[in-house]
Amino acid sequence: MARIELPQNVVPIHYDLDIIPRASALVFKGRSVITVKVLEATSIIVLNSAELEFEAIELRGSQGVRMGTPVMDPGSQRANLHFDELIKPGVYDLAIDYLGKINESAEGLFVTRYETPAGPQHMLLTQFEAVAARRFMPCWDEPAHKATFTVSVAASADETVVSNMPIERTEASESGLRLVRFQRTPVMSCYLLFIGVGKLDRLETNAGGVAVSVLSRAGSAYKGQFALESAVKLLEYYNDYFGTPYPLPKLDLVAAPGGGGFSAMENWGAILYFETSLLINPALSTESDRQRVFVVVAHEMAHQWFGNLVTMKWWDNLWLNEGFASWMENKATDKFYPEWTMWLQSESARQRAMKLDSRATTHPVVQEIESGEQADQAFDEITYQKGQAVIRMLESYVGEEVFRKGVRSYMKRYAYKNTVTDDLWAEMTAAGAKDIKAIADDFTLQAGVPLISVESASNVGDAVRLSLRQGRFGLDPDSRKPLVWHVPVIAASVPGGKAPTSMITSGLDPLQAEVAGALPVKINFGQGAYYRSKYSTESFQQLAGAFDRLAPGDQLGLLYDVWSLGEAGDMPIAAYLDLSRQIRGDAQTVIWSQVIEIFLSIDSLYWDLGGRQRFDEFAIGILKPAFARIGWDRRSDEADNVAVLREQLIGALGRLGDQAVIDEAQRRFAAFLAHPEEPGNLPSSIRQPVLRVVGLRTDLSLYDRLYDLAKAAADPVAKDQYFVALAGARNKDLAARSLDIALGNDPAMATGPTMISRVAGENAPLAWTFVVSHLKELNAKLDAMQRVTFVPSIGAQSLDSGILKQLREFIDVNVPKANKAQVERFYTAMAFRLSVRDQRIPEIDAWLAANS
Numbered sequence: 001m002a003r004i005e006l007p008q009n010v011v012p013i014h015y016d017l018d019i020i021p022r023a024s025a026l027v028f029k030g031r032s033v034i035t036v037k038v039l040e041a042t043s044i045i046v047l048n049s050a051e052l053e054f055e056a057i058e059l060r061g062s063q064g065v066r067m068g069t070p071v072m073d074p075g076s077q078r079a080n081l082h083f084d085e086l087i088k089p090g091v092y093d094l095a096i097d098y099l100g101k102i103n104e105s106a107e108g109l110f111v112t113r114y115e116t117p118a119g120p121q122h123m124l125l126t127q128f129e130a131v132a133a134r135r136f137m138p139c140w141d142e143p144a145h146k147a148t149f150t151v152s153v154a155a156s157a158d159e160t161v162v163s164n165m166p167i168e169r170t171e172a173s174e175s176g177l178r179l180v181r182f183q184r185t186p187v188m189s190c191y192l193l194f195i196g197v198g199k200l201d202r203l204e205t206n207a208g209g210v211a212v213s214v215l216s217r218a219g220s221a222y223k224g225q226f227a228l229e230s231a232v233k234l235l236e237y238y239n240d241y242f243g244t245p246y247p248l249p250k251l252d253l254v255a256a257p258g259g260g261g262f263s264a265m266e267n268w269g270a271i272l273y274f275e276t277s278l279l280i281n282p283a284l285s286t287e288s289d290r291q292r293v294f295v296v297v298a299h300e301m302a303h304q305w306f307g308n309l310v311t312m313k314w315w316d317n318l319w320l321n322e323g324f325a326s327w328m329e330n331k332a333t334d335k336f337y338p339e340w341t342m343w344l345q346s347e348s349a350r351q352r353a354m355k356l357d358s359r360a361t362t363h364p365v366v367q368e369i370e371s372g373e374q375a376d377q378a379f380d381e382i383t384y385q386k387g388q389a390v391i392r393m394l395e396s397y398v399g400e401e402v403f404r405k406g407v408r409s410y411m412k413r414y415a416y417k418n419t420v421t422d423d424l425w426a427e428m429t430a431a432g433a434k435d436i437k438a439i440a441d442d443f444t445l446q447a448g449v450p451l452i453s454v455e456s457a458s459n460v461g462d463a464v465r466l467s468l469r470q471g472r473f474g475l476d477p478d479s480r481k482p483l484v485w486h487v488p489v490i491a492a493s494v495p496g497g498k499a500p501t502s503m504i505t506s507g508l509d510p511l512q513a514e515v516a517g518a519l520p521v522k523i524n525f526g527q528g529a530y531y532r533s534k535y536s537t538e539s540f541q542q543l544a545g546a547f548d549r550l551a552p553g554d555q556l557g558l559l560y561d562v563w564s565l566g567e568a569g570d571m572p573i574a575a576y577l578d579l580s581r582q583i584r585g586d587a588q589t590v591i592w593s594q595v596i597e598i599f600l601s602i603d604s605l606y607w608d609l610g611g612r613q614r615f616d617e618f619a620i621g622i623l624k625p626a627f628a629r630i631g632w633d634r635r636s637d638e639a640d641n642v643a644v645l646r647e648q649l650i651g652a653l654g655r656l657g658d659q660a661v662i663d664e665a666q667r668r669f670a671a672f673l674a675h676p677e678e679p680g681n682l683p684s685s686i687r688q689p690v691l692r693v694v695g696l697r698t699d700l701s702l703y704d705r706l707y708d709l710a711k712a713a714a715d716p717v718a719k720d721q722y723f724v725a726l727a728g729a730r731n732k733d734l735a736a737r738s739l740d741i742a743l744g745n746d747p748a749m750a751t752g753p754t755m756i757s758r759v760a761g762e763n764a765p766l767a768w769t770f771v772v773s774h775l776k777e778l779n780a781k782l783d784a785m786q787r788v789t790f791v792p793s794i795g796a797q798s799l800d801s802g803i804l805k806q807l808r809e810f811i812d813v814n815v816p817k818a819n820k821a822q823v824e825r826f827y828t829a830m831a832f833r834l835s836v837r838d839q840r841i842p843e844i845d846a847w848l849a850a851n852s
Helices: 221-242 287-302 319-336 347-357 372-378 381-398 400-414 421-430 436-445 537-545 552-568 574-580 589-605 612-630 640-656 659-674 684-696 700-712 716-726 732-742 751-773 775-779 784-795 801-814 817-850
Strands: 010-022 027-038 042-048 053-061 064-067 069-073 078-087 090-101 108-116 119-127 148-155 160-163 167-172 178-182 195-198 200-207 210-217 250-256 270-274 310-312 417-419 449-460 463-473 487-493 501-505 511-516 521-523 532-535
Touching (some): 053 078, 064 078, 210 221, 221 250, 270 287, 310 400, 319 421, 347 381, 347 552, 417 421, 449 487, 537 574, 552 574, 589 612, 589 817, 612 817, 640 659, 684 700, 716 732, 716 751, 732 751, 775 784, 784 801, 801 817
Antiparallel strands (some): 053 064, 069 078, 148 178, 167 178, 200 210, 487 501, 487 521
């Protein structure tokens, strides 16, 4: 595949930008003076531009001033600037006056609107990743074209203006506005530039000489205290871990109302977050919200090094940004909050990546991206979650100290530069990470999931002799085609007391190994490697019998492997149900979270089938004792993860039909309606799950009450909670009403798509018919990434085989060729779920009948 890049004969050195926004008219005026270096004589300068209207072009240099003529190519999002004379090699200033659009979805320069007691307000913000900087300024919108930036923005006196660097000066501008000019940035890629304008409050502190702030809409600053404290901790930790101090004088965390197809964006020195990913409202936020804020802050701050200081050369190596930030978010969280067991919590996301990676529509971690316009397709769970899983496996294999030494060397060598994946492995190897490249290449340059099978295991003296065979785990014929990996395998005797055995499997022939201790033996001990584990019937029975003696991570790994192998038909699916009955009430909370996840998945497979009630009764019987242990009300001495499990259990038991939970949720909500001034009637710890249970089972009268609460709520988080709750109604008439509301003006723009997804969770065929009938209105509420994937994602939630055919037709007709691979996964996911329902639900029914 030939990569489509800008010509290399002219490169940017510095951008000097003047921006005058007119939010009321959704336009802005811009002037960009770009210092460029001409490397080869040319009469045409080619750069990126999308939906910008050029008014004047001048090229200034030693040969005087020349006027340019633009020839726009909307298809390739390029502007070809023609000059009458040949431009000789040298340094020039390219000045362009232009007009641009302010968008109402999160791309380029965009506006987000919100309500306040004083009336409607708005913020102006920028979002440039992957290739939307060209919607804000004419530029070389490719990560390898790093440059410095100075920015000036016109704003009113009561507005705060934020950019990557501190303010240099403020001066008078036209029409009574002031012009805020910022200091020059370091060398960086275009997509990391940021501008924010609005009526903001600032919560600020100093951390080792760096000014750290949370900026949020007026009146919300107090909600940023946890994020600010977290940022200070993380800054010190990252400075030490990376061995390179944070290089900017300030770090702003900017909270924006609304939302988009992402949670946050790592702009250097001015990270953009949507409010739910940064702010904690004591009256509305749950423990899971608080944990999520820390994780997202940790992720985006890790990017200040991995991504911003050192940047991938092209989008095919995006995983160097996202895989490492995803790995570091868990590593940092585990450092400060080990009781959250974040590595175990993150296993669910890794398993989603493995499911994607087990289909023909997968791709390597390092994937081919033909053009910048295709870069959005790289932002998926293979890049993020498989990426972080591979990194964790490699760190475990070479050791934490050697791995960190390699990271530090990489940061120092490539600061302010661009890299490819091999640059990282070279630094790791130099740091002493033996054989890392062979393992890393197998897991990053080829797609798929290894399958390590224990074909036999027998006691031999004081050891266990294993026969292991490597294969490939797949969910369709293409994904089962043989591949070979160098797979690090750690095996250990479950009785314990003996050191685990480490080995490498690297071929299709069986590997004979001995493990100290006695049977049974667990492979992928510690659940640190990226592969599926399969056991012979005898070995599995022995391991299942010792389930209580497994560490939580190994319990979790066994549960996920057994379920996945059962789905694929590689072992009886009933084995998972048997295991679920062995889980003790005091099991690690993340184990119960896994069971909830799978039970709800099975429940959804019963759509439009008989037998659902029998399964739901079984699931309630397993989950209810766990809920009885923790109860409805949070105790002051309980672990944080118990509070998270409470949220999950209320939601799951309410969906599965546990009448006691439904009645209590409705009772508590009624008490809240009668006395909303009493926070104890609906405390934040259970507010969201209670609202969702109430919304799921709502009738018309209660639906109207939720709708009134949503419209009247002043806090945008509370407003979203009500709208999302009512969108979960199972009643089809109410669900249809929610779809109409979602495209109206009552919810925030970004809330509408969330509501539609929520409707699809209970009424997928209804949601599908609605979205394909309202594409134009829907696309106006979606950002660039969502426009490609959102509608197929709604169809894929259905279990109607007729919709599978419609989804095929929709993709064939509506999805551009460049995005086909990205979207095909929704079709294959739906087809697989239909096959699982057809083939596995009868197995589950038979097991339930035999084990009632």
